[in-house]
Amino acid sequence: MKKIFLLNFVLVFLLNIKAQEVIVLPKPQTQGGMPLMEALSKRKSMRNFDSNKSFNNQMLSNLLWAANGINRPELAKRTAPSAVNWQQIEIYVAIKEGVYYYNYKNHSLELVEVGDYRKEMGKQIFVGDASAVLVYIADIEKMEGANEKAIDFYSATDCGNVCQNVYLFCASESLATVEIGMIEREQIAKRLKIKEKAKVILTQPVGYSK
Numbered sequence: 001m002k003k004i005f006l007l008n009f010v011l012v013f014l015l016n017i018k019a020q021e022v023i024v025l026p027k028p029q030t031q032g033g034m035p036l037m038e039a040l041s042k043r044k045s046m047r048n049f050d051s052n053k054s055f056n057n058q059m060l061s062n063l064l065w066a067a068n069g070i071n072r073p074e075l076a077k078r079t080a081p082s083a084v085n086w087q088q089i090e091i092y093v094a095i096k097e098g099v100y101y102y103n104y105k106n107h108s109l110e111l112v113e114v115g116d117y118r119k120e121m122g123k124q125i126f127v128g129d130a131s132a133v134l135v136y137i138a139d140i141e142k143m144e145g146a147n148e149k150a151i152d153f154y155s156a157t158d159c160g161n162v163c164q165n166v167y168l169f170c171a172s173e174s175l176a177t178v179e180i181g182m183i184e185r186e187q188i189a190k191r192l193k194i195k196e197k198a199k200v201i202l203t204q205p206v207g208y209s210k
Contacts, residue, residue, distance in 0.1 A: 019097040019098035019111055019114040019115075020097075020111065021110070021111045022108055022109065022110055022111065023057060023060075023100065023108060023109040024106075024107075024108045025057055025060060025061035025064070025107050025108055025109065026057055026058050026061050027061070027107075028061045028062050028064075028065035028066075028069060028107070029058070029061075029062050030065070030071075033172040033173075034171065034172035036168075039168045039171040039172045040168070040171075042171040043167050043168060043170075043171045044171070045177070045178040045179070046176035046177065046178060046209055047124070047126050047176070047178050048126065048176065048209060048210040049126055049129040049130045049131070049176055049205065049207040049208065049209070049210060050129070050207060050208040050209065050210045051128075051129035053131055053207065053208040054095070054096060054131050055095070055131045055132055055206075055207075059131075059173075060093070060095075060109070060132065061107065062169070062173075063132070063166070063169060063206060064091065064093070064102050064104075064107075065079065065107065066079060066165050066166065066168075066169035067079070067080070067091060067134065067162050067165050067166050067169070068080045068089060068091060068104060068162045068165065069104055069107060070104060070105070070107070076105075078104065079165055080158065080161040080162045080165050081158070081161055082158050082161075083154040083157065083158060084143075084145075084146075084154075086142045086143050086144075086146075086154070086158075087142060088138050088139045088140070088142040088143050088154075088155065088158065089136055089137070089138060089139075089155070089158050089159055089162055089201075090102070090136070090137040090138075090139055090198075091104075091134055091135070091136060091137075091162070092112065092134070092135040092137065092192050093109060093132055093133070093134055093135070094116075094117050094118045094120075094121050094132065094133040094135065095116075095118070095131070095132050095133075096116050096118070097114070097116070098111055098112070098113055098114045098115055098116075098117075099111075099112045099113045099115075099117055099191065099192060100112060101192075112192055112193055113191065113193070116128075117191055118130060118132075118133045118205070120184070120187060120188065120191060121133040121135055121180070121183065121188060121203040121205070122180040122182065122183050122203055122205065123182050123183065123184070124180070124182070126205070127180065127203070127205050129205075129207065129210075130176075130205030130206055130207035131206060131207035131208060132205070132206050132207065133203055133204070133205045133206070134166065134203065134204040134205075134206060135188060135192065135200065135202075135203045135204075136159045136162060136163070136200075136201045136202050136203070136204070137192070137194055137198050137199065137200055137201065138151070138155035138158075138159065138198065138199045138201055139195070139197070139198050140155075140197040140198060140199060141195070141197045141198075143155075151199075155199060155201055156201065159201040159202055163179045163202065163204055166204055166206065167179075170206060174209070175206055175207065175208060175209070176206070176207055176208065176209040176210075177204055177205065177206045177207075178204070178205065179202050179203075179204045180202060180203045180204065180205065181202055183200070183202070183203050185199075185200040188200050188203070
């Protein structure tokens with residue numbers, strides 16, 4: 001019994017070493033890449049991921065900036081459009097070490113929970129093989145003046161804009177990705193510890209093709 005307890009303690013200790021509380025991402029590489037028309041021609045959904053490959057911090061930086069990072073610092077404007085400039089779409093990232101919140105204002109990842117929960121972000125088996133799974137949340141509190149119909153419509157529309165950014169980034173970088181709607185939203189919301197007035201919209205696994 002003591003050996004089991006000690007083993008569990010060591011495992012938790014090691015996980016906490018690997019999962020940093022805050023990951024300050026390097027500056028995104030915003031030059032180069034595939035020409036837009038070529039990326040559009042190669043954009044597709046792919047569901048086969050190499051489970052043995054992880055993203056380094058530079059790849060995470062580029063991916064998240066492309067998804068919905070700040071591209072006009074002087075105006076605090078972002079790479080994906082947002083109705084009424086609500087900026088209600090938030091991104092969480094599930095990687096091997098833990099689940100993180102993407103703080104776009106300072107381009108960093110903030111630890112939510114230690115542990116590998118990638119497979120919880122979709123019902124399909126392949127989701128857990130992705131290097132990272134992006135989770136898109138709509139923060140309803142930011143949508144001032146919107147009724148229920150507008151909340152649903154614009155949350156879905158703005159989330160779609162972010163998804164397409166990721167699709168084009170993946171096409172440019174020869175990565176695999178697919179958007180996932182068949183998910184356990186209540187379970188994910190609990191895992192991410194999101195506020196009551198927030199909605200889980202979609203998830204999007206991203207990784208290297210098998």
